[in-house]
Structures are given as structure tokens and as C-alpha cells.
Amino acid sequence: MSVMSEQEAQRAAFARASAFDLRPEVWIPMVLLAGTLGFPFFLLVTSAFNVGDPEAFPATVYGIDNFIALSGHLDWIRNTLVIAGGGTALGLVIGVVLAWIIHRTTMPGRKLFELLIAIPYPLGPLVGALAWSQLGAPRDGLINRMFGAITGIETHLINIYTPMGIIFVEAIFEAPVAVLIIGAAMQRMDPSLEECSSIFGSGKLRTAWKVTLPLMLPAVASAALFMFTSMIGSFAIPTMLGTSSRFYVATNAMYVLLQGYPPNYPLAAALGLVLICMTALAVWLVQRVLRGKSYAVISGKNYRPRQVDMGWMTGVLFAIAALYVLLSLILPMVTLLLASFQSSNAISFNFPAWTLGNYKYVMFDFPTTQQAILNSLLLGVGTGVIGVLLATFIALATHRSRSDGRRLLEQMAMLPQAFPRLIFAIGFLWMILALPLKLYGTLFAVLLAYVIVFLPLAYRGMSGVVVQIDIALEEAARISGAGVFRILRTVTLPLLRPGLLATWALLFMVSVREISASLFLSGPGTQVLGPAIFSFWDSGGMPRVSALAVVQALIILIALTLVRSLANRGANV
Incomplete structure (x- = not known):
């Protein structure tokens, strides 16, 4: 009897194994992602434990000496945690307050503010750091000069070249992401939950604090995780605002290690591995906090989100929103225009002494910046097209395919978010140098890195659109005799059009302003705007670097305007 039961168990196990169905639409992207993510990570890990030839890829002699050496530079890790933690906390406060003002109150001009608040994020930290270095410099910053001229006091009002200054700039340029994530959750929340609080005598602010905010914890945690991981890998702001005071975080310390002679690859890799572990720990902590708790805010009944009339406080809320737009958008852009x-x-x-010569120089006279502008446009278009196609394919495979392994594919698509971009760029650089193909110094290498780095952003955008399309529409077309490609052309893609356009625009904008992922991958002939602006800043030519930053900002704003125009036109058709 036991023999028979054992045989039956073996047959059942074999049947389950043979029933495992891994289809091409799932395993093909899994293999591609495993190669483009796994090999750079493997090289990074082996280099971190390399105690032999520092330029050997992969290493041949292993040990933990590099991690022991990091114990003498714990200030790099401490400073990284201070900036990431402080910036995330301040960014969350800004994000929660602005999301609540825009989506839950009757403040006038909410639609306009929603647009203006979103703009600083695609402009990027490089533009923010450059502008605030001219606004908040202790001696010749524009704010301090105006303060001294008005009050006659020689002491500076602010000093942006401090850890608090870095935290401030990080927070105001990352806060739009928090507004977007938290605001989306607030729009879907059942207002009856807040009405119950009001019935029991709670005031509007107490209801927001005791009811609305706790129910938004998953969205707040998601926003915090996104900002924290982004700030851990931030390079432009700490470098441009912290170098003069010798304030080093992990990313600019890695840059110094790699730019030194000879470059210290193993120590830089060990530091990068520590950052990846910190990111993984942050993801685990967020999941641990949310596990086993219910935050249901959407019920089965129909309802409309209700805005709260704040009475006399509406003016205060308007001033808060206007102050943020002033600090994150108007002042930086006006300052860069003046400097240019x-x-x-x-x-x-x-x-009378003003000149347009700086624009003439960067756009027409200097071949490097001309090439950087053209390459950035090409990369923006290419990243948008390839990224949208890949993200759409993965989203359809994840939500439409019946293949096994769909959830693993989704997790792999989101995995690049765990890699700080500068660290991934280093591992990716080592990968293309190890391959027999001569990819180093080509735009294709930068394009491939961009597509991988921004895949989580593209996948989240397309996944959110795919799940909103009822599969019954595609089933109806299939029953009517349409084939797979005809269904895609006549049903799926037309319904995906708004999401395709929005995701393409987002990828275009973040690609044009990216610096960390291209800093080590771009070279002569493949220079792009981010590293070109950084190189100009490093050489001290502030008027010309400001002109180039304004050109970059204009490209992003024109793309944003065109996409919004096309989206509105499509909505009116």
C-alpha cells in the first residue's frame, strides 16, 4: 500500500512538473533581463570582493579587504543616509500637503497648480543644483545679495552648500513624485470615511491627520521608498552642492575613486554593493510595515471624491502651493535665464552688458555641445520608443498571458529600481567592456542602459493602463474571427494610445535630463546633455553652463507641452 502511494505521489509530482507552462512571451524577456541585469551585477559583486588585480574582470583572487577598507570611510555611508533620510522626510511632508491641497480641498487654481508642481521632476536635479548654487551661495548667491542690499546686513541669509541645503534641493525636486503617487490614492478614496469623522465632531485638519493620512499609508510608503532609493543614488545635487565643503556621499565618492589614478575599482564596487543592500533593506522594511494590514479605501458602491472647503485657510493653502512653485520652478528657471x-x-x-553669445556658443560654435544636444534628442526618442514597446510587451504578457512565470517577469521588470543608476552604469560599463562586441563609446550602449534603467518607470505606466482595459473587448474581437495581430491593431493599441503617449513622453524627458546612467558610458562623439552640463560646471563656465541648462529645460518643456496638446486633442475627438 505504501509502495503504491509513493508511486502515485511521484506520478502526481511529475504531472505537476510537466504541466508547468512557460511560454515565449514570458521567457524571452526574462532571459533578456536576466542577462542585462545579472551580468553587470555579477561583475560588480566579484569586483567588490576582488583583492588581486584591480582591473581584472571578473576577479581571480577574492577577500573582504575592500569592505574592511570602507570602515575608514563610514562618513560616506553616514552622509548618504542623512541626505536620503532627511530628503525623503522633507519630500514626504511637501508631497502629502500638496497632494491634499490639490485633490481634497476647494482651493482655486488646483488644475494649474497640479501642472506646475509636476514640472520640476522632469527638469531634473542637475538643473535644480545648478540654479540653487547661484541662488544660495553664501557670498555671491542672488538671494544673499538681495538680502544684503535690502537690510544692509553683511551676514548671509542662507548657505546652500551644507547638508541641509542639499536635503532641501533634493526634496523640492523629488516631491512631485510623492504628489503624484499620494494624489492618485486620495482621488480613489471613499469620502464617507472622512464624513464619519466629521459627524463625530472632528475638525477638518484633525480629520486629515487622523483619517486621511493613515489610510494613505501604502501610497505614502511607496512614495517614501521611491524617493529614498532615488536619493541614495543621487549624484548631481550632492556633487554640485557638497564638493566645495568636502561633503561626500557614496555616489560622488565612487566618482572620485573611479576618476583617480589609478582608479580604485574594487573599493568603488564595494561601496556600490553597500548601497544596493541599503536599497534592498528599505524595500523589505516597507513590505514589513504594510504586511498583514488592511488599507481598503475603495468600496463597491458608487461615489464621487469630495473636496473640503477650508474657509479662511484657503488663502494659506494657496500661499503654500505658490511658495513651492516659486522655490522649485520660478526662481530656478529665472536664475538660470539671468545667468545665461x-x-x-x-x-x-x-x-546693456547682457549677451546672447552664450547661447550662440553652446548651440552653434562649440561642436561638443551641438553633438550633445543632438545625441540627447536621439536618445530621448529611442528610449521612448524602445522602452514603451518593451514595457507594453511585458505588461501584456504579465496581465494577458496564461503562462507560468508572469509574476517573476513583473518582479524582474521592476528590479532596475533597486540599482542606483550610477552603480548600474558602472556594472554595465564593465559588461560591455567584457563582451566581444565593441559597444563602448557608442550611442547604442547608452541607449541600452537608458532602456534598462527606466524600464520600471515605463512598466508601471503601461501596466496601469493595461489592467484598466477589459479583456472582454479583446475576447469579443477574437470571437468575431480577428487574429492576434488584428486585435492588437484594432482594439488593444487604440485603447492603449493615451498610456503609450504619456509613457513615451515621460521616458523622453527623463532621458534628456539623465546624467548618472550616462556619465561613464558617453565619450567623444557620444556626449549627451547631462554629462556635458556637468563638465561645463566642473570647468567653471557658469554663463555657458546656464545657457546649456536652459536649452535642456526648453527641450523638456516643449515635449511636455506637445504631449499635453496631443492628449487633449485625443480626448476631444
Whole structure:
């Protein structure tokens, strides 16, 4: 009897194994992602434990000496945690307050503010750091000069070249992501939950604090995780605002290690591995906090989100929103415009001395910046097209295919978010150098890195659209005799059009302003705007670097305007 039961168990196990159905639409992207993510990570890990030839890829002699050496530079890790933690906390406060003002109150001009608040994120941290270095410099910053001229006090009002200054700039340029994530959750919340609080005598602010905010915890945690992982890998802001005071975080310390002679690859890799572990720990902590708890805010009944009339406080809320737009958008862009018209590094209001020569230089006279502008446009378009196609394919495979392994594919598509971009770029660089193909120094290498780095962003955008399309529409077309490709052309793709356009625009904008992923991959002939602006800043030519930053910002704003125009036109058809 036991023999028979054992045989039956073996047959059942074999039947289950043979029933495992892994289809091409799932395993093909899994293999591609495993190769493009796994090999760079393997090289990074082996280099971190390399105690032999520092330029051997992969390493041949292993040990933990590099991690022991990091114990002498714990300030790099401490500073990284201070900036990431402080920036995330401040960014969350800004994000929660602005999301609540825009989506849950009757403040006038909410639609306009929703647009203006979103713009600083695609402009990017490089533009923010450059602008605030001219606004908040202790001696010749524009704010301190105006403060001294008005009050006659020689002491500076602010000093942006401090850890608090770095945290401030990080927070205001990452906060739009928190507004987007938390605002989306607030729009879907059943207002009856807040009405119950009001019935029991709670005021509007107490209801927001005791009811609305706790129910938004998953969205707040998601926003916090996104900002924390982004700030852990932030390079431009800590480098441009912290280098003069010798304030090093992990990313700019890695840059110094790799730019030194000889470059210290193993120590840089060990530091990068520590950052990846910190990111993984943050993901685990967020999942642990949310596990086993219910935050259901959407019920089966029909309802409309209700805005709260804040009475006399509406003016205060308007001032808060306007202050954020002033600090994150208006002041930085005006400052860069003013600096781009100057003939010296100091901003002067002597209008006859202003010049357009800096724009002429970066757009027409200097071949490197001309090439950088063209390459950035090509990469933006290419990343948008390939990224959208890949993300759409993975989203359809995840939500439409009946293949096994769908959830694993989804997790792999989101995995690049766990890699700080500078660290991934280093591992990716080592990978293309190890391959027999001569990809280093080509735009294709930068394009491939961009597609991988921004895949989580593209996948989340397309996945959210795919799940909203009822599969019954595709089933109806199939029953009517349409084939797979005809269903895609006549049903699925037309319904995906708004999401395709929005995701393409997002990928275009973040690609044009990216610096970390291209800093080590771009070279002569493949220079792009981010590293070109950083190189100009490093050489001290503030008027010309400001002009180039304005050109980059204009490209992003024009793309945003065109996409919104096309989206509105499509909505009116």
C-alpha cells in the first residue's frame, strides 16, 4: 500500500512538473533581463570582493579587504543616509500637503497648480543644483545679495552648500513624485470615511491627520521608498552642492575613486554593493510595515471624491502651493535665464552688458555641445520608443498571458529600481567592456542602459493602463474571427494610445535630463546633455553652463507641452 502511494505521489509530482507552462512571451524577456541585469551585477559583486588585480574582470583572487577598507570611510555611508533620510522626510511632508491641497480641498487654481508642481521632476536635479548654487551661495548667491542690499546686513541669509541645503534641493525636486503617487490614492478614496469623522465632531485638519493620512499609508510608503532609493543614488545635487565643503556621499565618492589614478575599482564596487543592500533593506522594511494590514479605501458602491472647503485657510493653502512653485520652478528657471545672459560668473543687472553669445556658443560654435544636444534628442526618442514597446510587451504578457512565470517577469521588470543608476552604469560599463562586441563609446550602449534603467518607470505606466482595459473587448474581437495581430491593431493599441503617449513622453524627458546612467558610458562623439552640463560646471563656465541648462529645460518643456496638446486633442475627438 505504501509502495503504491509513493508511486502515485511521484506520478502526481511529475504531472505537476510537466504541466508547468512557460511560454515565449514570458521567457524571452526574462532571459533578456536576466542577462542585462545579472551580468553587470555579477561583475560588480566579484569586483567588490576582488583583492588581486584591480582591473581584472571578473576577479581571480577574492577577500573582504575592500569592505574592511570602507570602515575608514563610514562618513560616506553616514552622509548618504542623512541626505536620503532627511530628503525623503522633507519630500514626504511637501508631497502629502500638496497632494491634499490639490485633490481634497476647494482651493482655486488646483488644475494649474497640479501642472506646475509636476514640472520640476522632469527638469531634473542637475538643473535644480545648478540654479540653487547661484541662488544660495553664501557670498555671491542672488538671494544673499538681495538680502544684503535690502537690510544692509553683511551676514548671509542662507548657505546652500551644507547638508541641509542639499536635503532641501533634493526634496523640492523629488516631491512631485510623492504628489503624484499620494494624489492618485486620495482621488480613489471613499469620502464617507472622512464624513464619519466629521459627524463625530472632528475638525477638518484633525480629520486629515487622523483619517486621511493613515489610510494613505501604502501610497505614502511607496512614495517614501521611491524617493529614498532615488536619493541614495543621487549624484548631481550632492556633487554640485557638497564638493566645495568636502561633503561626500557614496555616489560622488565612487566618482572620485573611479576618476583617480589609478582608479580604485574594487573599493568603488564595494561601496556600490553597500548601497544596493541599503536599497534592498528599505524595500523589505516597507513590505514589513504594510504586511498583514488592511488599507481598503475603495468600496463597491458608487461615489464621487469630495473636496473640503477650508474657509479662511484657503488663502494659506494657496500661499503654500505658490511658495513651492516659486522655490522649485520660478526662481530656478529665472536664475538660470539671468545667468545665461551674463558675460562673467557674477549675475549683473546691467542690461546693456547682457549677451546672447552664450547661447550662440553652446548651440552653434562649440561642436561638443551641438553633438550633445543632438545625441540627447536621439536618445530621448529611442528610449521612448524602445522602452514603451518593451514595457507594453511585458505588461501584456504579465496581465494577458496564461503562462507560468508572469509574476517573476513583473518582479524582474521592476528590479532596475533597486540599482542606483550610477552603480548600474558602472556594472554595465564593465559588461560591455567584457563582451566581444565593441559597444563602448557608442550611442547604442547608452541607449541600452537608458532602456534598462527606466524600464520600471515605463512598466508601471503601461501596466496601469493595461489592467484598466477589459479583456472582454479583446475576447469579443477574437470571437468575431480577428487574429492576434488584428486585435492588437484594432482594439488593444487604440485603447492603449493615451498610456503609450504619456509613457513615451515621460521616458523622453527623463532621458534628456539623465546624467548618472550616462556619465561613464558617453565619450567623444557620444556626449549627451547631462554629462556635458556637468563638465561645463566642473570647468567653471557658469554663463555657458546656464545657457546649456536652459536649452535642456526648453527641450523638456516643449515635449511636455506637445504631449499635453496631443492628449487633449485625443480626448476631444
